[in-house]
Amino acid sequence: MSQKPLLEVENLRIDLSIGDTKFPAVQDVSFTIGRGETLGLVGESGCGKSITALALIGLLRHPLSIGGGIIRFDGREIQSLSPAQMRQLRGDRISMIFQEPMTALNPLSPVGRQIAEMFVLHKGASWRDAERQAVEALASVRVPAPERRVKDYPHQLSGGMRQRVMIAIALACSPDLLLADEPTTALDVTVQAEILDLIRDLCAERGTAVLMISHDLGLIANMCRRVGVMYAGRIVEERAAEDVFRAPSHPYTSGLVASLPLLGARARQGRHRLMEIAGVVPPVAAFPAGCRFHPRCRASTEICVAADPEVTLLPNGGSVRCHHHE
Template identity: 75%
Template structure:
């Protein structure tokens, strides 16, 4: 008898209701995350990563809605749970670090109270006990002078400190799954490295699985065991992080890898230019027919423009959606 994965997404479709029509913002998305695993979801801005994450914790709001597919947590269908059951699950068993802590945190409430709320709501602690646990939570994410910082408001903290507060809130109840949506956005590289290392260490200590969402393939490949690459609402490749760098199967993934800066590479005259993927991710209402990457793909042929590629399982493990992956 096999053990069910911690969370499993199967053929997920998320629709966007427009004034005169309904379009699929995310389509045919499937992946699974095992207990304690770190899984990456990569793609350019606007490809559907964040709304997929919001669907996992039941935070989609109109005009977005889950149209079909399944999201199962420990074998239970999340969509079938009542609003109260989803609230109990959210924050306790599944937690999320949102993309921009300045807008995710309540500007008129001290950060300590925002952390303490988690212990009151999900663990039944008194406010006195919860406030002490909030101090300990700030200390665990290496916030200096946590006894004083619990009384600070978000605007009194630096970007890095606000992100640490978000991590403290997310990990307060010891969740089984942590969703990190661009957790290092707008932070300088030294703070980025500290935040990522902090997340990895805390989650390793607690056995927490991580869904890391980013547009930075290099960051995700260094942190995650497996990576799914998303383009225009569909997963186009899903493989182990080592295979992603060693042998990309999809032209879009290859474009992401080629755009990464590398030490020791120089072009003529001592200067080199990073490769770029021409064009932009299409708007939801303007997804092209066939393979959605075909207008930007140098390898595109007639079949790419007329027929959407099926999912192909690779001999080395993983999957790809491309007519010419061989």
């Protein structure tokens, strides 16, 4: 990997407008992704993972908007690009696998034409050549009989096949960065494994960097070298994946890891009780003062209620946002 990051996000803020008031749905989010690297972003539903990805690719819509910060892609700031400039970048150098392919794919267009459109718009190919490349793209994601499948509509495909089509569209132009938002949602475990292996192999072959978004810690542990843990619109811990799962620093990360089932003798003997984190992620308009996790944290003290914790750099690499991380 190049020492210069491919993607740099600095103090990103995403505002949610409710009437005349703006609330920070995402605040002070910073991370980097190197070329060919896979970064995982985990957290409960509603913590801001998906809208962070949408901000990176320029797809935020009212009532959401970028309220501040810098998104730098390959040395170029892109947070203020015009819609036309973002369209040139999106799909070509930055692509996204959306959470639900049935809503992301056009139900009125054959999947082959939807793939071919990428080659026409971004590579200047003729429709005849693009349709041939669409067949090759389906073959690359291991869709059987791709010459026939290019004529199918999304509703004619299984969930796993639709997800493969989404991957084919996202990787059609060999992007430098792939944003994968819950790429295995609603798929059975066998198909999940196939999809993850497919993403890993294709991205390794093409040198594509990946931002993998999920609430599935097993998936993240299997796919990612580094992990960012997100809570209530902030990254509360960001470290090497091995360190996050072996010795988490933030109480929220500890709670997530403790909620994982164990294998082995203790599990078979029924001695392992899964831990749960009390409460729910607070709504954007009601984030608590101080540390946003303190109402649910078993280690909370007065300082957690009174003061917002700063980001602390850890000696062995990474960072954490907690008063009591030691």
